[in-house]
Amino acid sequence: MNETSEETCPLCRGFGRLERPDGSTVPCECRSEEMVRSRRAAARIPERYRNCRLQNFNPLNDSLKKAKAVGKRFVEHWPAVDAGLLISGPVGVGKTHLAVAILNELVDTKGTPVLFCDFSDLLDRIQASFGKGSDESQDDIVAPYRDAELLVLDELGARRPSDWVREVLYGLLNTRYNRGRLTILTTNFADEPDTRGGETLEARVGAPVRSRLYEMCQLVTIDAEDFRKKHRAKAFG
Numbered sequence: 345m346n347e348t349s350e351e352t353c354p355l356c357r358g359f360g361r362l363e364r365p366d367g368s369t370v371p372c373e374c375r376s377e378e379m380v381r382s383r384r385a386a387a388r389i390p391e392r393y394r395n396c397r398l399q400n401f402n403p404l405n406d407s408l409k410k411a412k413a414v415g416k417r418f419v420e421h422w423p424a425v426d427a428g429l430l431i432s433g434p435v436g437v438g439k440t441h442l443a444v445a446i447l448n449e450l451v452d453t454k455g456t457p458v459l460f461c462d463f464s465d466l467l468d469r470i471q472a473s474f475g476k477g478s479d480e481s482q483d484d485i486v487a488p489y490r491d492a493e494l495l496v497l498d499e500l501g502a503r504r505p506s507d508w509v510r511e512v513l514y515g516l517l518n519t520r521y522n523r524g525r526l527t528i529l530t531t532n533f534a535d536e537p538d539t540r541g542g543e544t545l546e547a548r549v550g551a552p553v554r555s556r557l558y559e560m561c562q563l564v565t566i567d568a569e570d571f572r573k574k575h576r577a578k579a580f581g
């Protein structure tokens with residue numbers, strides 16, 4: 345893999361500068377502030393996560409340190425990365441922060457077109473489209489998420505599962521898988537039932553989705569050990 349192929353701009357192929365006929369170079373438009381701004385806007389990252397970076401992701405325990413290292417590698421190697429990430433852990437440990445940090449770093453340093461999706465919001469929008477007078481179809485709504493070069497699907501399993509929810513999810517993931525698109529997912533549900541007898545991820549999303557995720561993603565497990573004690577009062581996404 346040569347240096348330039350790790351970048352995504354088709355004009356400069358990641359070099360960041362373009363050569364003029366006289367041999368001098370000018371900055372490529374992919375590095376202009378305007379381009380970075382428009383790519384950021386197109387990413388649809390919610391305001392509260394705009395400043396999430398790897399640098400301000402605070403690894404307070406070993407699992408967070410490992411997770412941060414995985415995120416860093418992902419950004420460094422992009423687009424020579426062959427699996428997405430399934431970031432699993434309890435509420436409030438920084439799963440969304442890590443996922444969004446990867447998007448922000450890739451937008452700013454590699455010009456990657458990325459997209460953020462809150463899974464519950466997506467379902468709400470699809471459901472709203474079933475009403476009379478809606479000019480959007482389910483297909484119109486889901487299309488950008490099928491095509492995005494890199495997608496963060498946040499809060500997988502947050503919604504009460506139904507056959508319909510599982511179908512939407514499987515359809516989206518399966519299409520992305522077949523198109524070779526990578527996906528980063530976050531979820532509060534784990535493969536093992538928790539000590540309070542909570543549901544497993546598989547029970548939540550269904551076996552077909554769970555098995556598709558195994559093929560698409562590297563599992564990144566974050567545990568809350570030490571975290572709550574130190575940061576009880578601090579809100580993390």
Ligand SMILES: [Zn+2]
Nearest residue numbers: 353356372374
């Ligand atoms: Zn460029």
